[in-house]
Amino acid sequence: MSGTVVIFDFDNTIIDIDSDNWVVDELGATDQFNQLFPTMHWNSLMDRMMEELHLQGKTIEDIKQVLNRVPIHPQIVSAIKARTNCFRCDLRVVSDANTLFIETVLKHLGILECFSEINTNPCFIDEEGRLRILPYHDSHNHKSPHGCTLCPPNMCKGKIIKIIQSTFATEEKKKIIYLGDGAGDFCPSLKLVEGDYMMPRRDFPVWDLICKNRHLVTSEVHEWSSGEDFERILLHLITSGISMEDMKNNVDNTNMSHSFDCKFETIALEA
Ligand SMILES: Cc1ncc(C[n+]2csc(CCOP(=O)(O)O)c2C)c(N)n1
Numbered sequence: 001m002s003g004t005v006v007i008f009d010f011d012n013t014i015i016d017i018d019s020d021n022w023v024v025d026e027l028g029a030t031d032q033f034n035q036l037f038p039t040m041h042w043n044s045l046m047d048r049m050m051e052e053l054h055l056q057g058k059t060i061e062d063i064k065q066v067l068n069r070v071p072i073h074p075q076i077v078s079a080i081k082a083r084t085n086c087f088r089c090d091l092r093v094v095s096d097a098n099t100l101f102i103e104t105v106l107k108h109l110g111i112l113e114c115f116s117e118i119n120t121n122p123c124f125i126d127e128e129g130r131l132r133i134l135p136y137h138d139s140h141n142h143k144s145p146h147g148c149t150l151c152p153p154n155m156c157k158g159k160i161i162k163i164i165q166s167t168f169a170t171e172e173k174k175k176i177i178y179l180g181d182g183a184g185d186f187c188p189s190l191k192l193v194e195g196d197y198m199m200p201r202r203d204f205p206v207w208d209l210i211c212k213n214r215h216l217v218t219s220e221v222h223e224w225s226s227g228e229d230f231e232r233i234l235l236h237l238i239t240s241g242i243s244m245e246d247m248k249n250n251v252d253n254t255n256m257s258h259s260f261d262c263k264f265e266t267i268a269l270e271a
């Protein structure tokens with residue numbers, strides 16, 4: 001394993017839409033969503049929307065079928081599948097979507113196995129076949145169980161980053177590259193340190209927040225917009241600081257064709 005951990009947000013980062021809105025809209029529950037939206041937190045609203053879909057006769061299979069045609073940038077899938085994986089980076093997801101949506105999409109794209117960990121809101125299918133979505137941090141009756149005022153009550157992504165960082169404590173320092181788009185990705189960007197990299201999606205909420213609070217972010221910031229940017233910048237950040245000797249040791253020998261691609265592209269980037 002190389003010394004790089006790449007942490008991906010899911011909605012509007014790995015995929016090119018919000019999966020929650022996609023499922024609700026594609027299965028025809030937009031009106032009910034719009035009615036409830038002003039009255040509920042997002043996480044409980046989504047659980048409620050799954051009840052609505054269930055009452056309308058929509059099954060888990062219907063939800064999975066809709067998820068299997070989410071819009072994506074092909075370069076993002078190829079970056080995850082081949083380029084990043086062949087450097088044996090540790091890839092993780094931190095998302096305010098839910099386990100079923102994320103695993104369905106990643107499995108369909110053939111990249112589920114590329115990730116060592118998915119941190120997201122848990123869910124289960126109840127005895128009636130309805131999808132139940134729960135908060136990542138159990139909220140009970142408290143407004144903000146994680147104590148962070150920047151994040152929604154169900155999930156503080158900054159807290160998750162701190163937990164990931166604490167697992168490195170006994171090992172050598174790992175470089176974190178974090179990619180995200182939403183307001184919920186701002187808190188984790190404040191937990192990154194010098195030597196880490198933040199990749200906010202240009203013109204999305206986290207990018208605005210970072211531009212306005214530039215002095216609070218100590219990591220290097222590299223914005224991205226298109227799938228091409230995503231692939232090029234991510235590969236560059238992964239390979240920067242890796243010597244040719246390390247690279248020979250790091251590339252995945254079980255996947256030699258990809259390894260050759262990686263070496264070739266890295267040399268081209270460094271030239
Ligand atoms: C105006 C407005 N109201 C509510 C929300 C909340 N929201 C929308 S999609 C989503 C899941 C994000 O998943 P991921 O963490 O994978 O990006 C969340 C938490 C929003 N973004 N904008």
Ligand SMILES: [Mg+2]
Nearest residue numbers: 009011012182
């Ligand atoms: Mg997002």
